[in-house]
Amino acid sequence: MLDRCSECGHKYEIETGFFYGAMYVAYALSVAISVAAFLSTYLLFPETPYWAYIIIVLLSLVGMAPITFRGARLIWINFFSSYKSDAIDKFKKQNNE
Numbered sequence: 871m872l873d874r875c876s877e878c879g880h881k882y883e884i885e886t887g888f889f890y891g892a893m894y895v896a897y898a899l900s901v902a903i904s905v906a907a908f909l910s911t912y913l914l915f916p917e918t919p920y921w922a923y924i925i926i927v928l929l930s931l932v933g934m935a936p937i938t939f940r941g942a943r944l945i946w947i948n949f950f951s952s953y954k955s956d957a958i959d960k961f962k963k964q965n966n967e
């Protein structure tokens with residue numbers, strides 16, 4: 871992950887270990903994905919054996935891992951950072967571009 875935004879210079883990791891908190895968001899996303907995979911399997915294929923649910927849920931979690939990882943970081947940083955419409959102009963002026 872980059873240290874700063876290339877457009878506006880915003881520092882991503884606000885403090886050391888900042889993104890540890892994203893693990894809580896990733897957990898919530900994983901639970902949501904698991905429940906969605908389970909329910910959709912149950913509703914579409916009611917005769918599915920129990921062991922297949924475990925495999926389906928695990929595969930959906932592994933398949934969604936890149937999205938869960940980045941999505942959790944995006945959600946987490948948006949709790950603490952706000953959008954500033956003049957940030958890009960200020961950053962360019964600061965670097966004489």
Ligand SMILES: [Zn+2]
Nearest residue numbers: 875877878880
């Ligand atoms: Zn930016």
